[in-house]
Amino acid sequence: MTTQTVVLENVRATYGEGARRLVALDDVSVGFERGTFAAVMGPSGSGKSTLLHCAAGLDRPAVGSVTVDGVALDELTEDDLTRLRRDRIGFVFQAFNLVSSLTAEQNVALPMRLAGRRPPVSDVVAALEAVGLGERRRHRPSELSGGEQQRVAVARALISRPAVVFADEPTGALDSVTSRHILDLLRALVDEHQQTVVMVTHDPVAAARADRVVFLADGRIVEDLQGPLTAEEIAARTAILESGQTESLESGRTASLESGRSASLEPGHTAGSESGRTESLEPGRKASPGSERMAGAACLEPGPAAGISRPTHRRATGTTDRPSGRRPQIEDDPC
């Protein structure tokens, strides 16, 4: 039996159509072991969030397969997928996180309540206290900062114990003390409860808390390092990637890393954008994750239930090629 909680095989994810088609993930294969903490790093636009969205069943890849906790996502109906997200996946995303009409404590309890369980109030309060929000438990998301909203999402993952927690820049909006605290909590999910954490971050200090650091560039995995790694080692790697000199990752792999710590660099998956990443739509290809991004992506309940606050997840650079009608309006989607 596999010990991998999340497996992506040959995943290709694209946005847009025709000449504007952009390959966000290009034949990515990666697995995340149960009870491990992985950081995903890479330059802006390298595909980190797309990887998380595909792995979490928020986007369907154009090609390839995703398995979460032994369940192949592409075989699921939308309702089953929604249920799987609710029961087995925790989200710590700054965008689309919390139900805006519910208080912090109601948000924390929501996945369990939707699953027909009623967590003791003391457990909910303890989870909010663990993230430093005991005093704010009656506040609604609009009354909390972005970082505080993410901490509510961490509290939710503390209480509902999903198999995997995906966190997209969970410390991006936090001061260093609060960041460390959140990282401690994510670490505890792994060390004490054998949950799996996959965290996108730009911060080498945050990534150094992970067991492994996967680097993306131009939609491909260019480096997969087993920890422990220091923040300095990670920063050195990041600097190489961001300078675009990714060939130096291949040749020598010096950059202050001891030999043997770099694992499973996929052959042929060195960076370098192959003549740009836009390409014309091949006939017969599935549509982009953007256009297939699931309605009510972060909804916890199938059907028209809990409206979830999906604060704008708009991109400065991204196109909005999604076919109209497929995509719900973002704020307070009735899921």
Ligand SMILES: Nc1ncnc2c1ncn2[C@@H]1O[C@H](COP(=O)(O)OP(=O)(O)OP(=O)(O)O)[C@@H](O)[C@H]1O
């Ligand atoms: N909805 C979208 N429509 C069109 N293009 C998109 C969309 N979402 C992402 N992209 C593009 O796909 C590529 C990968 O985006 P992604 O958000 O995964 O990058 P990222 O590594 O998370 O970047 P960042 O560090 O800035 O958050 C980028 O070129 C981005 O512009």
Ligand SMILES: [Mg+2]
């Ligand atoms: Mg991102």
